[in-house]
Amino acid sequence: MSGTTSSRSAVVVGAGIGGLTAALALSRTGWQVTVLERAPELGEVGAGLSIWPRAWRILTDLGVADRLVDGTRPAIQAGLRRPDGRWLAKVRADAAAHTPVMVHRARLHEALVGALAARDGVEVRTGVTVSGLADLDGIDPGGPADLVVAADGIRSRIRNELHQREDVRHAGYTAYRGVTAQPVPGEASSTGGETWGTGVRFGYVPLVDGRTYWFATANRPAGETGGDHHADVTALVGHWHEPIPQLLAATPPSAVIRGDICDLRLPLKRFDHGRVVLLGDAAHATTPNLGQGACAAIEDAAVLAAQLAGHARIESALVAYDRIRRPATQRLVRASRLVGVLGQLQNGAAVTARDAALACVGAVAGLLAR
Template sequence: MTVLERAPELGEVGAGISIWPRAWRILGDLGVADRLADGVRPAIQAGLRRPDGRWLAKVGPGAADRIPVMVHRARLHEALVDALVARDGVEVRTGVKVGGLADLDTLPGEPADLVVAADGIRSTIRHELHQRDDVRYAGYTAYRGVTAEPVPGEASTTGGETWGSGLRFGWAPLVDGRTYWFVSANRPAGEVGGDHHADVTALVGDWHDPIPQLLAATPPSAVIRGDISDLRLPLKRFDHGRVVLLGDAAHATTPNLGQGACAAIEDAAVLAAQLDGHARIADALVAYDRIRRPATQRLVRASRLVGALGQVENGALLKARDAGLAGLGAVAGLLSR
């Protein structure tokens, strides 16, 4: 197996990433999960709040089996790379730019029996296969950061999201003790530059605790910003002869459900299982598409809906949204008791 990486060296930047139970089990089977967690996941109270701190819905600390493990993206990447290069028969080539399928035939070695295109939301392979512009701007941008050190007090025992008018703040303790946070704000596409830390402070710096403390504990250089996009529906086929799409190249979704990375992990597990269970690669790829495309299409649609609700700005709709969330939270609390 040969892995082609466009970057000159392996590495990852970013902030926190959520790994839900099903994907965590897959990482456990690969021997990767043990390298990510320093110990027992913290018991936190999470849910939805308003900017003044009033809870709209709660998830109690006893729900550890129903909430994700939060790790730093760079740490997950490092663990996966280490597990990959430790395997016999795996070659990793960095600094290789693939502009299209024809480029693969010019590389040294025998032509590949199978091409797995995991080249992200702006996949050149997907564009070559489908010949359409699949990327759709969601209407909002996201700021992300990680505190330099653990923040004591409420920041280490709570999590979740706070929804305002066209603004959301979310945070969660990472397994290494630090806290990951994000802000999503309605903005035109393509805005660049500026002081991201100052922008975030101006947007949500006067919201409830521990938001001001988390911002103060985050180095300005650690705050990144990126527009949020997903792929247009319906999603096209993931299999094309000897080529198969995986991860964001196949089904990039908005991050509102925290399932994008998990979906890619599940893709890989299903693809491996189908390749192991079919004599012909083409049959395995058809089965993979049949399993994963409907599931990921539902994920893209559901995440898009949550984002639309979270970014509401209209006053009347805001009141209706918050009232509905409060009602759902009360019902959930009764059921949990």
């Protein structure tokens, strides 16, 4: 049975990728939506993200995809390498239908904001801090919202209030991220993928705007955020195979950001709590090793809107959303955590065994593809 949504109101806490996608998806099914963002202005950090086919279809249905890509995407040779440049595994360059669209995070954010601005019944308020559910009293003069979507990130205060605990876990390594100031010619524009060393990884991929997004990870304790990030990365991987030194040289030092890699320590027992629901990193923050964090939030939003449109009772819709999304996202968290463990190995013998296994798997995959 389909519920009537024309008189329903929702408050979305957090104007990140997940929160904005949820607001857009809900508004398209008749909800009145208020988005609350604690930052004084809307915006995103300077890093790239991957949008895999399932999430891309959702963005297409929401009218966002056309705002992101101009023209066709060139095929690139991607895969996994060692620091000396030897390929351990390759992905076929003509497999574009099964590979992600790489965009700058800020570009996706701007596209979502633009799509929301074109809709009636959506209000975005910045500079609003939500420390708990009690802060939502009086947000709407018409009375309490019918639905609260907690999309307030990995350190979600609403999640902590509902579960009475702090679930954030440091993965044991930190990440440096950068985007070149302009397109980089040569190998950097036609290849991508990751290079795995000993306790250090580097990955890069061309963005749809022609620039290149890259990241590096290194085993570090939590909280070490000072220093010259560009110099740190150069010391770690500046001597690795091309085009890594070229990419670092093409990135302004001020454009390099650093942050500890974290996920949720324990899987939550539920994402729904009456008429409050957790979405995105607030529900299932994952390490970025599979490039699926933003996609998972986008998929959350689509499933949430679909279930609310298909159930007369909001609580029943949220139970269905939890039943669909919680198992899938928790598998993602575990798989990404495992990839991080393998990628950050520091024992020399273990690294040698890992690389041999990856090369074997890559060879078998190549034979199957041919």
